[in-house]
Amino acid sequence: MKNGSGVEAGRFASNWSGAASSRQLLKAQNSPYKRAFDLLLAIPVAIFVAPFFLMIIALLKILDPGPVLFVQRRCGHNGRTFECYKFRTMRIDAQERLDQLLVNDPVAAAEWATFQKLRNDPRVTLIGKILRKSSLDELPQLFNVLRGDMSVVGPRPITSGEIHRYGSLFHYYTAVRPGVVGLWQVNGRNSLTYEQRVAMDVDYVETWSIWKDVQIVAKALPVVLFAKDAY
DSSP: OOOOTOBBBBTTGGGGGOOOOOOHHHHHOOOOHHHHHHHHHHHHHHHHHHHHHHHHHHHHHHSSSOOOOEEEEEEGGGEEEEEEEEEOOOOHHHHHHHHHHHHHHHHHHHHHHHHHHSSSOOOHHHHHHHHHHGGGGGGHHHHHHTSOOEESSSSSOGGGGGGGGTGGGHHHHHOOOOOOOOGGGTTTGGOOOOOHHHHHHHHHHHHHHHHHHHHHHHHHHHHHTTTTOOO
8 A cells, every 4th residue: 555655655664563773773873974964964055045044034024023933842862852943934823723723623633633734724824835835944954953953864853742652662763863854754745644754763763874864865855846745
């Protein structure tokens, strides 16, 4: 059986069973090559996108007065939390809007329970939709990479409220730094269930190599450029 993105749903299922490879976990945790790869990629990209960064700040200030950045505590490497940066794409009263929608719309509530995302999200502003569709809202996470909170490639950063979804597999998530781009983002993105995302995070850690990071970055480019499965 295949999901909507054409990725075989069972492709990563084997990673759910069996003991974790401690050698592979240590390899993924401690490799100096991964940090070098992060800096070699993040520094020139940050310089290149600086004009776009300033332009987005100006547009947000003009079109959607309020904080430019959305800052949220996320779970990181070895269980440490950190402040994750994104351009703000939601309205100031986003949480209240979400709570009201989930109470009054059972279809939206079911979608949220499965994906932790909404295709038609009432919280997102007009410019926020553009930023999300183009993935430009993630640009500030380059600073998280430079600070060492995140990696260019890794599991997408989660909140403490999502830990339970990993269950006994949470140590895979904390074995590496969270990534600006992850394996599930280039293999279905928002069309995947949360369970499938977790399975892909496990697969990423169990099979990690620098070459795999290079492949994921290469696959991410067309996904971002063509806004595939983005909303």
